[in-house]
Amino acid sequence: MNSAVTHIIRFIFFVLVQVLVLNQLEIGYGVQIMVYPLYLLLLPVEMNVFSLMLVAFGMGLTIDSMSDTYGLHASSLLAFAFFRPIVFKMFAPRDGYDHLLETNIYNLGFNWFIRVFGLLLLIHHFWFFALEMFKMNEIFNILQKSIVSGIVSFLICILMQYLFIRNKKENEV
């Protein structure tokens, strides 16, 4: 399938999953699951940062409009898009990224994924909760929420990749 079509379908899938399912799952302990940053991570590596930010902007506003957060998701997803190339460069493999391969957990390995996506997701979650509470004296609450929700979201993102993305390397062998 054409990769553009795949990404458009994924966009709709991530928005619907976030709005219709994950926004309703409220576990307590301040856990709020947000998996849509995974979509942004899986976009092609060579995509330039402006279009990345535009995609983030569009996706964030779509989710915002359906969950009454008025721009919180858009703002934190923009931060994710802004930091993505920087973090990618920091943790680049020795011979650079293969532009043909998708940046998922199979192609780049678990170690790479946990560092890059973990860091980006933490930035995203911290940005989100800091903006939502916006008070210096709730800083511990913000940190607690972003770390706890970050861990849960991260685990679900790993699970989603194992469930929905086929491992191409395995098929070739």
Added chain:
Amino acid sequence: MRNFLAFLRRFRVFLVFAALQGFVLTIYFTFVAFPRTQFLTTASSINGSILEVRNDITKHFALSENNTKLQEENIRLRKLLKDSRFPLNDLTLSDSIVLEIEDTLWEQQYDFVPAIVINSTHGKRNNYFTLDIGSDQGVEPGMGVFSDLGVVGVIHNVSRHYSVVKSCLTKDINISAMIENSGHFGLMKWEGISPRKGSLTGVSNDTDVKLWSKVVTKGSSGIFPRGLPIGKVCSKSPVEGEPLWNIEVLFSEDYRSIQRVYVIKNLMKKEQAKLENQIPTDIH
């Protein structure tokens, strides 16, 4: 000029980022304070209809619980009816006045519109509920919303068919509340920690607040009638440096499973507002 262009080119990524962030944050901070349009909220017709379809599926999960709740409320109201009271023939005059309510002596002040919550959250810092009724049913921003168990919130934003409620689980909900048996009043706030507990601020610490006394609405601003339940006092502690109690209130409504609510129309609100607007503000 060339340096300036070079500067722009050098920092273009950051500048685009800052511009988009500025746009988004402007939306966020203006909408949280006061929404002007239905654009970008669940009150818009497309988002409203998507959420309604979802609610059509999920509402059945809590059907029996909701029926029980409604039945309990019916029983409570039925007990108030004249028919369910045993007529005492040898009443003294004062007792009979208490028992009989003459309808013509009372004018209707509050009207209630039933509604269904089609979208709700409780884990965020500010939680908004979406209702399936809108301006076509006469809903306006600023109207109160309650359920059979207690106060839910205030209407925040309205479109033709949907409306968004700013619930008791938001940072600055500020419902004026009072402790039922002592009559001391303060403002309800939410600290964002537990969806079961809010706090009542502004009660002076020279008053004796009993644990588990009821907290009800004060009814001063005409949004809620007087005496709607909010919750019960579950703990109190002194505020450092201020002569106030910090009172924790256990909400009587569990906002995590809320489905059926009522919107309050105050038929005399304009009259009250008109009168109160005549208070001169520049007296010092």
